[in-house]
Amino acid sequence: MNILKPVTGAAVACLMSGAAFAQDYTIGFSQVGSEGDWRPAFSKNMRDEAGSYGVDLKFANAQGKQEEQLRAVRAFIAQGVDAIIIAPVVVTGWEDVLEEAADAEIPVFLVDRDVDVDDKSLYVSRISADFNLEGKLAGSWLATESLGNCQIVEMQGTTGSAPALERKGGFEAVIDQFPAMEIVATQSGDFTTEGGKKVMEAFIKSTDNLDGICAAFAHNDNMQLGAIQAMKEAGLKPGEDLLMVSVDYVPAIVDAMEAGEANASVELRSAVAEFIYPVVTDYIDNPTELDKWIVIPSDLHTAD
Amino acid sequence: MKLIEQPFVRRILNGRAIWPLLALAVILIADGFISPGFYEIRIVEGRLFGNLIDILYRAVPTALIALGMAVVIGTRGIDLSVGSIAAIAGAMIAWRIQAGDPHGVVLLYALGAGILCGMWNGMLVAFLGIQPIIATLILMVSGRGIGMLINLIYGGTDPSFQSDFLQWLSTGSILFIPTRLYVFAVIFLLLWLVIRRTALGLFVEATGGNAAASNLAGVNAKLIIFAAYLICGLTAGWAGVILTADTHTSDPVSVALYIELDAILAVVIGGGSLAGGRIYLGMTVIGALVIQALTTSILISGLPPEYNLIIKALVVLFVLVLQSDNARRGIVSKFRRSP
Numbered sequence: 208m209n210i211l212k213p214v215t216g217a218a219v220a221c222l223m224s225g226a227a228f229a230q231d232y233t234i235g236f237s238q239v240g241s242e243g244d245w246r247p248a249f250s251k252n253m254r255d256e257a258g259s260y261g262v263d264l265k266f267a268n269a270q271g272k273q274e275e276q277l278r279a280v281r282a283f284i285a286q287g288v289d290a291i292i293i294a295p296v297v298v299t300g301w302e303d304v305l306e307e308a309a310d311a312e313i314p315v316f317l318v319d320r321d322v323d324v325d326d327k328s329l330y331v332s333r334i335s336a337d338f339n340l341e342g343k344l345a346g347s348w349l350a351t352e353s354l355g356n357c358q359i360v361e362m363q364g365t366t367g368s369a370p371a372l373e374r375k376g377g378f379e380a381v382i383d384q385f386p387a388m389e390i391v392a393t394q395s396g397d398f399t400t401e402g403g404k405k406v407m408e409a410f411i412k413s414t415d416n417l418d419g420i421c422a423a424f425a426h427n428d429n430m431q432l433g434a435i436q437a438m439k440e441a442g443l444k445p446g447e448d449l450l451m452v453s454v455d456y457v458p459a460i461v462d463a464m465e466a467g468e469a470n471a472s473v474e475l476r477s478a479v480a481e482f483i484y485p486v487v488t489d490y491i492d493n494p495t496e497l498d499k500w501i502v503i504p505s506d507l508h509t510a511d
Numbered sequence: 512m513k514l515i516e517q518p519f520v521r522r523i524l525n526g527r528a529i530w531p532l533l534a535l536a537v538i539l540i541a542d543g544f545i546s547p548g549f550y551e552i553r554i555v556e557g558r559l560f561g562n563l564i565d566i567l568y569r570a571v572p573t574a575l576i577a578l579g580m581a582v583v584i585g586t587r588g589i590d591l592s593v594g595s596i597a598a599i600a601g602a603m604i605a606w607r608i609q610a611g612d613p614h615g616v617v618l619l620y621a622l623g624a625g626i627l628c629g630m631w632n633g634m635l636v637a638f639l640g641i642q643p644i645i646a647t648l649i650l651m652v653s654g655r656g657i658g659m660l661i662n663l664i665y666g667g668t669d670p671s672f673q674s675d676f677l678q679w680l681s682t683g684s685i686l687f688i689p690t691r692l693y694v695f696a697v698i699f700l701l702l703w704l705v706i707r708r709t710a711l712g713l714f715v716e717a718t719g720g721n722a723a724a725s726n727l728a729g730v731n732a733k734l735i736i737f738a739a740y741l742i743c744g745l746t747a748g749w750a751g752v753i754l755t756a757d758t759h760t761s762d763p764v765s766v767a768l769y770i771e772l773d774a775i776l777a778v779v780i781g782g783g784s785l786a787g788g789r790i791y792l793g794m795t796v797i798g799a800l801v802i803q804a805l806t807t808s809i810l811i812s813g814l815p816p817e818y819n820l821i822i823k824a825l826v827v828l829f830v831l832v833l834q835s836d837n838a839r840r841g842i843v844s845k846f847r848r849s850p
Contacts, residue, residue: 352733366816382755395816399765400758405569409810413546433758440682442556459671 230263231239232488235283236292240271240448241318244457248477249319256480262489273297278414280304284311289491291315292483298323300415305329306360316487318479320369331490332497334483336505338370341473342377344507345452348471351424352450355385357421360410361393362434364401364426371395374426374454396430403430417443422450427459435468446470446510456508464510474506516806530833531780531797534826536805537565546811558684562807571598571691572750574796576770577777578702579629579743581795584778585712586739587719587787588636588643593747593774596628597767600751609665614676618751621755628654629744633737636840651771658763670761681756685748691753698749702742703792712790715739727802750804773802780830801830840847 241247242504247453257264267279271295278488283291283497284307291313295301301322309329310316317333324330346410359382364371369394375393382388396402404424414420417438423445425431431453435445445451446468455461456474482503490497540547542562552561577594583590598839600621607617628650635646662670683690699763706712717725722732779785780801781794805826809819832838 357791363816366819372542392809392813393816396820397765399762401754401762401766404758406567406810408565409562409807412548412565413811413813415548427763432760436758441560487742 212494230258231381232491233260233263233265233288234487235265235267235279235286235288237269237276237279237283237294239266239269239276239296240329242271245455245475245477246475248356248371249479252478252480253483254500256289256484260480262488269296273300277304281307284308284313285352287311288313290487292487293317293322294319295322296320300364302326302329305421308413314484314490316490318483327499332486332499332501332502333489334479334486334501336475336479336503337377337500338373339377339380340465340502341454341475342374342379343381344377344473344505345424345454345471346381348380348507348509349450349452350381350385350388352470353388353421356387357382357385357389357450358419359388359390359422359424360398360407360414360420361390362406362423362425362430363393364395364398364430366395370454371398371426378424378501390424394432396425398427398429399435400429400436403433405433406430407434409436410442411443414458416441417449420449421465422452425451425453428455428457431469431472432459432463435463439468444468452463456506461508464508467510469510471507471509474508476503476505480505512680513658526793528782530830531782531794531801534572534780534830534833535769535797535801535804538808538826539803541723542804542808542811545808545813547756549811554687558689559687559688562811564689565745566800566804566807567692568689569807570799571695572754572767573580573770573773573777573802574799575695575698575750575753576743576767576774576797577781577795578699578782578792579746580771581778581783581790581792582702582715582739583643583743584775584783584785585715585719585787585790586736587722587785588736588739589775589785590647590740590743590747591644591748591771592628592632592647592654593743594770595651595658595769596625596744596747597751597754597762597770598655598658599628599661600625600748601755601761602658602764604646604674604677604752604755605670606661606664608672608674614674617674618677618680625744625746625748627744628747629741630737632744634739637733643716647655655763658761662761662763670675672759672761674756674759677752677756678759681753690814694753695750698746699792699796702746704741706790706792711735711738716790719789721788725809738822773799776827777802780827780834782834802827 236253238250247269254264254266256449265283267277269275276296291308298321302324304316315330321333321334363375394406396406412418423434425434431451438445451469452471454473454475456472460469460472486501549562552559552563580590600641603621603624604617607620632647632650638645680690680694685693716729717730717731718735726732755761777798778795780798783789783790805823809822
């Protein structure tokens with residue numbers, strides 16, 4: 208695993224040589240859909256930034272359906288694009304279409320989710336954030352802030368979903384290093400404000416008004432915002448009585464951090480084009496073996 | 512054998528009403544063992560505060576929807592779109608507050624949206640004769656999209672809002688008791704009066720029992736069915752108001768998700784039959800309390816969330832088996848054999 212180094216030089220060179228004239232690269236991008244806040248922002252960023260990397264982007268929205276995605280990828284192959292970027296809807300069922308792309312000698316990159324194929328040479332690389340790393344960052348911040356001594360309540364994302372499993376895994380990997388750090392209660396808040404509020408209400412009662420609890424870790428900001436409401440309604444002070452750390456860095460958590468009700472949030476970047484296009488265009492110019500997973504770095508933001 | 516001569520135990524076991532109440536009692540007693548301070552009730556921030564209050568408080572949206580659902584199920588119908596209607600009502604709130612309407616008017620917009628949705632369902636079922644499960648499926652799948660489109664009217668990137676009035680309705684309190692419990696009590700009372708103190712309830716049950724026969728007897732079955740869906744749309748709108756004002760955020764994608772299933776369960780636990788012809792409003796509320804007590808117990812139990820739905824399913828299965836005529840007859844016959 209390798210943290211991507213900024214490739215600004217290449218990007219600037221690209222910008223100067225190509226932007227003024229016809230685009231240098233034709234790239235097809237098959238996006239999952241437009242659910243939530245993050246994905247539309249991600250799509251917009253990919254479209255907006257394409258020009259500055261000399262990319263003519265063919266964008267296809269699959270509306271959450273894999274068959275749409277397969278159709279879009281086959282259309283890209285027929286058009287003879289220089290490279291294909293896929294944000295897969297699901298992890299399975301990709302062998303055939305990836306083989307067709309390989310036969311047409313079109314390199315395929317994955318963004319966001321992974322695919323499950325036996326032959327890893329069917330795609331060049333996966334360029335995405337690492338949910339596990341997000342959990343680790345949150346855990347590390349909490350370990351530092353609490354000096355390794357902290358009873359934690361956790362609000363998990365949707366049970367069994369990849370972000371929930373991996374954020375929990377990364378977080379636990381860090382706090383397991385500290386004998387005095389422990390998750391004393393954990394429940395699923397389904398990634399929603401309502402869910403986080405209900406779960407925190409129950410935690411408040413089951414832990415006697417959060418007695419002895421030092422922190423709340425939520426797998427996303429929405430649940431944390433619900434938890435903040437629940438604490439305030441119970442006369443508690445989020446951010447003071449409890450350290451509040453979550454993932455996403457949405458505008459509402461920024462407001463909460465300014466109000467002193469949240470302490471830290473790990474940013475899930477939607478502006479990731481700057482990490483994706485240089486890798487893809489460099490590969491088109493000069494195909495070399497890349498790591499199978501290029502991790503987009505995550506930033507942790509704190510209130511102060 | 513006359514009822515009065517039956518042994519006490521058998522009389523109770525024959526009554527349907529005892530099972531949901533028993534289930535509720537068992538869940539609450541079990542909670543006392545799971546969490547020592549479970550029954551504790553204090554006053555925090557000017558309102559009663561404790562697990563038992565939480566169960567009543569959190570049961571309100573499901574119970575509201577279950578009341579409407581009970582009426583619809585009484586006509587031998589079903590309304591799968593209630594969660595989507597709640598989402599639309601919630602989006603209406605965020606939009607109209609953004610537009611600067613007085614917040615009392617905003618409430619009317621949200622409830623009006625619920626009524627319109629109910630009328631739409633009622634029209635499809637009553638006047639176009641589409642099967643209820645399909646007719647309401649249409650709004651179920653499209654309603655959340657409509658909610659998202661309403662959010663988009665004003666940009667919708669940050670659909671949270673502030674409203675003292677609506678937040679008071681949902682999370683405030685009067686004399687230490689949460690406002691939403693009063694809201695629920697008033698709606699329940701009005702609905703009970705309409706169903707039990709006018710002929711409407713009788714007509715609904717007659718229509719559900721046998722629509723053709725009741726039509727011949729002079730009941731306008733179509734109008735009755737239409738009214739049932741309208742009532743259900745209104746209670747779903749109220750649930751949307753309570754839920755949306757609770758988090759003061761319009762979240763059409765996930766608000767009241769799968770609440771239709773909990774509402775149907777509440778009706779059935781309360782003794783309602785999907786075959787129609789019966790409405791038990793009071794027992795439906797008990798059904799909703801059983802479901803919420805279960806949810807709250809799972810939350811405080813400390814069990815991994817993977818078990819939540821399995822435990823819920825097992826308890827619901829248990830209650831329904833106890834309610835089944837055949838199973839009950841089995842139990843009653845055990846008592847008969849004993850001296």
